[in-house]
Amino acid sequence: MRVIQASAPGRCGIIGNPSDIYGGVVVSASIPNRAVCRLTLGVPTQLPSDPTLWNAATARFPLEDVKVEWSTSIPRSSGLAGSTALLAATLACVLAARDEPPELRTGIGLKRFSELVRDIERNEAGVQCGYQDAYMVVHGGIQRMEFAGKRPDQVGPMATLESLNSPLPFLLVTTGVERLSGSVHGPVIERWMKGEPEVRSAIRRLVRLGVTGCASHMAHRWDNLASAMTENQDIVSNLGGSGEAIDKLIADCLACGAMAAKLAGAGMGGTVIALTPDPEKLKAKLSERGYSQFIQPSDEPGLQFEEF
Template structure:
């Protein structure tokens, strides 16, 4: 039996410049995805989110619209699993990360399946290779417009400053694509004054990112300059976080959100919860991931008051950012 788990994540400052060669400060969540893989004698069976399918031939790996099993099919295709040739197994992936909430829930599931199948195939990759592989599958196979934050956070976990320099010119990856620079910050912090609130509105991050991505590719000045500024905010944000300078970090987070909102990357449900957080004692609040629904992150020194205000405003769920392990793979004999 192989058991793999991976966390969700929330962007504190800098997102979404992981798509544009920028910088991001991000923290994992306590909520995790998990994949259990058991070697079997009969056939390959995949289960995700309660849906199951037996994989008899390569035709069974064809992607289907709106099907949770696509994440497992994509991994099997990418790792060249061949029914009748690869030693059979039963795979079951689950998650307690709210799905389509801007917390990298689907990426975390994808990472756990990658980790479990790599172990089954006895393929050993370093964490950077795993992060890049997970992102390549999501972008090239699942056709999701995405950056690199989700994949590195699912793999590394923790609280990190991440630099994605030179990862903006081509969204597809090849051997020349550089790795991200990952700087762990959790060892230097004793407290994290953040609260996450999920709006309850589901979205697909690609639908939020794609139009702004197109505008960036076309060289729209507001998008290009806005994302250069957000990346700079993240670099200053690292310093503010390490210094426990919450007023400065609040200013940076607020500016980050203002730029993304003005570019059309937020949404009514996001703005309602941000207003509630600010009215409930938070000194800053912004998108934790993509907009159009999803989750907001609030910087607050009065978490109980802020949480109550968010719940009173209709937040679907309150979560607490927690630096935790990235992708873990355990093999039980």
């Protein structure tokens, strides 16, 4: 009996999201929460109650006679790439079980596997998704990612990544409202494909914000980053990607002393990332207002096989 286990972290978008879908620049950080897949080979097949991601992975790479066990500490449908992290861990295990393990020790190997994860999520699982999730759960850390040449209708070349060694003065706060990011991306992509000037202009602004916001983050110009995050949120909101729960949480973050707050992912619900010089103080104040789900971004390893 052979057992294989892998895990991958969630992620939070700091600035520029969701311009990764449109050839933009995004800065993201990993979170300590991880999704885990464990495969036991050579036993009668046992699948999770919802096998959607398993079916997506094995549609491309069949595998039988296996017990599949999943666990995760990434909040469900919260815009923190939880599904992508679980798919990446599962796909890595499947390939290893087929004696075709992904190459995770080289930059090109990590990029190729990131592209494979996104391709399967989009075309086998049918999720309207960008690229930052797949790249982040595979690479981990704090990354500046440039997706030049990618569009909703064109995969384009692999992304260019730069690992950042920067502070993370942020606090993630989850609304508790579950939303699938694809339900927000889909309508905007459709409008972009139709060439709507408002959408095309907004995406161009997001691309510029990714560039300038990254420079501010690397230079520790927090006031400038706060302005960029606020504009990023305004653009997403105007495109229909915010919602009542998010708007209230952002207002509460600002009232409790945050310099800025914006969607980290999963529009109309999901999670907010707040820029703050004192995450613990902000957490305490928000707790008094009834919020209870907090995560602090951290420089975590990406996809990895695990011993147990």
